[in-house]
Amino acid sequence: MKNLFIKEMNLGRGEAKVVVLAYDTGIPVLIDDLKARKLAEELGLRISGTIELLMKAQKMNIIKSAFEKVLELKKKGFYI
Structure with missing residues (x-):
């Protein structure tokens, strides 16, 4: 899934890893990158900046x- 986010969503490696980890574990995500925040919102993740x-x-x-x-x-x- 991480590689999909990097290629298709044009996310950096770090942002992709954070989103995947939050998705897999259900922990809130601390992220400021706008593209990554939008993806996290679409996935229903709890987000803070x-x-x-x-x-x-x-x-x-x-x-x-x-x-x-x-x-x-x-x-x-x-x-x-």
């Missing part, structure tokens, strides 16, 4: 500011 994770961490007082962390990620080349 980096920003959602940071917001949860802020609510749990694990980090001070999700916004500041997003700015740090953007400076390092993270694309939203």
Whole structure:
């Protein structure tokens, strides 16, 4: 199935592996790639992204500011 996602959906290896693992195990998927997110949604997977994770961490007082962390990620080349 992974090779199908790579070839037909034009996903990267990492994204394809994450989607297949989540599909096979039923665990939620943490992914930001838009094509991979759309595929995961079509497969009925539970999806979270980096920003959602940071917001949860802020609510749990694990980090001070999700916004500041997003700015740090953007400076390092993270694309939203």
